[in-house]
Amino acid sequence: MTNLSQDPKAISGDFDGRFGDFGGRYIPESLNHAVVELERTFNEAWADPEFMATYLSILNSYGGRPSPVTKCNNLSRSLGIELYLKREDLNHTGSHKINNVIGQALLTKRMGKTRIIAETGAGQHGVATATAAALLGLKCTVYMGELDTERQALNVFRMKLLGSEVVAVTSGSRTLKDAINEAMREWVACVEDTHYCIGSVMGPHPYPYMVRQFQKIIGEEARPQINALIGNDPDFVIACVGGGSNAAGTFHAFVESRSALIGVEPAGGAAVGRGVPGVIHGMRSQFLQDEFGQLQEAHSVSAGLDYPGVGPEHSYLSAIGRAQYESVNDEEVLSAFQLLARSEGIIPALEPAHGLAYIVREAGKAIPFGSSVLLTMSGRGDKDAETVAHMLGYFQ
Template identity: 65%
Template sequence: MRDVPLWREPVPPDGTTMGEPEARGRFGEYGGRYAPESLVEACREVEEAFRQAWADPGFRGALARLLALHAGRPTPLTPAERLSQALGVRLYLKREDLTHTGSHKINNVLGQALLAARMGRRRLIAETGAGQHGVATATAAALLGLEATVFMGERDIERQALNVFRMRMLGAEVVPVTTGSRTLKDATSQAMRHWVGATGDSHYCIGSVVGPDPYPWMVREFQRVIGEEARGQCAAELRTGVPDHVVACVGGGSNAAGTFAGFADTPARLVGVEAQGGAGAARGRLGVLHGCRSLFLQDDEGQITQAHSIAAGLDYPGVGPEHAHLRDLGRARYVTVTDEEAVGAAVRLARTEGIVPALESAHALAWVIRAAGDGELPAGSTVLMTLSGRGDKDVSTLKELL
């Protein structure tokens, strides 16, 4: 792994960071479209449809209306007052846990479901780990009169039973994946294989900033609403207008990409927090998986190795290509926390602020707590942290540990 600076200083003056990908869907040396020929053509169709839709005020207006009336946007910026006092920093939470379905996933899914309907597709295909993307996909399909098929690892089905029930109640077919690690990586692989034979009537609704072009860019643009809202809220709330640090958890990295996009052209320091057992950005090597070139956990023969996290949504052996590019630029820093730190952070937020976070989000909070304690976050710093989801889905896991 090459050495990279912790931060990129100063912010590039041309403001192009986190804009459109370069030719062939690249973010620097990452990204691209590594897929079977049938899916290459399907991806071209998705790209063309997305470009047309994203330039259409009617499409953008319809999405904004759904985000407001169905998803509950804008989400609030909540000062974590008691925890801030204890840590000696000013911590603000961007409350994606308060959206309908309970996580940031609904932002992307509503966009892709509208796009699928515009393309004449009648069915959504999705993968899910923590279940939140599956629930959001099932929700959007029910709302727009589409069918939904969700692939989910058998192990994740066991630990996320509540979300499995929610998906089925919403009318989605949940397909257990019994191969490999039986988690998110294998669910994604199975969903892509299924799409090969269903491109004519189905749209693959990828849940993160991974996969073949245009998905990393398209999903980031649908999630950009998080960062744009937060930037406006920070401008009204903070004396400086911009927080010192912007922090989000990273699995594939969609909530972080959406958050970072709102602050990429500011002096804010961007921090992505990965699970110690799934740290693609922090410890991955260059490889190809699920249609894109990025950083992945690999053995000495270049085979993708199994990731581990107590948070099912972070149980992924790589990171989205734009995050790999941001890491190389030094514009974002990627750090890791342990399962134990994440559980401790979840309990602390619950008992100081009355908020039970998703274990994915608790990873981001765990780093804030650690960095405030060891002085990496100077006293008085302002920190914006995206609370990507609520912790209802993790109650069974937490109950076993506490």
């Protein structure tokens, strides 16, 4: 295993925003002041005990942290492994997204700004951002691809109920990447009073590093929790990857451990598996591109993973061989979605169902029988129930 103890880029991120050859800051001059201000504000806040106390207090008393680790006894027996879930689905708003948006909303107030904008795919980041805005008295606008607003109509209603404006983006593929494009255009026009709350470990520095820092609470809780249950680190730590914030937050605590780190991408959007380096959305990372460098469309049954790129830290961890990235198809995901519900009484979001689909497929193969496996259950399946019901023919 690569020794990362002397490499701050992999374990803590360096402050020029580079993870090896990836990351950086590729933005128009009109946004430079905003991201420099954000970087300075975040660094000051992260070192401020009062800010950190407020942040952690909200996550505990409002967000529901710490989230537990649950052993899947029935699936463990049937698969021949020891399977544990880090239960981010039990957080307020139903996913890991609240960890990041509470931090960024507090930074928005610290910068003296009054409005927050966000992009969203499956709607979980949008709902969490709308929630934080309501809690902290901020105006909020969420950009969402028109196709995703149809797939995730319940989350659109939730955002509106929370007092946020939802803008359906009709350009391009009408999915997550187009929502990001529109949110960035809006940010350029109103940067003085508006903060752009990016939902994943992507975008120009400091976003990939900052979002990872806000999400690393997942792994920092999970490692001692799993050690208390099994007496050591798990053999495998697994999480789904779109942009990759839940995986980055989980992997961080285990990057110097003996655990194998596996990120699971959708087969139709496997940026690590099939992508090539490029500069898009303010960062250098791996993206699905054609021979002319044009961004290709991604596909996933999960709107939250429907992104043709990946966060730069994941590109770096893959490049140095510390993390492995695999993919699963939609049929495998739908099967895993139903399997967890029927076996354990836990309905997962379609995103973490990707991780479970890989585990089910590889139990006894790439994951040897008897292995201990920790999967980050990044969200619950309420938002996906109607979509899956239609796909399975329940409403025909």
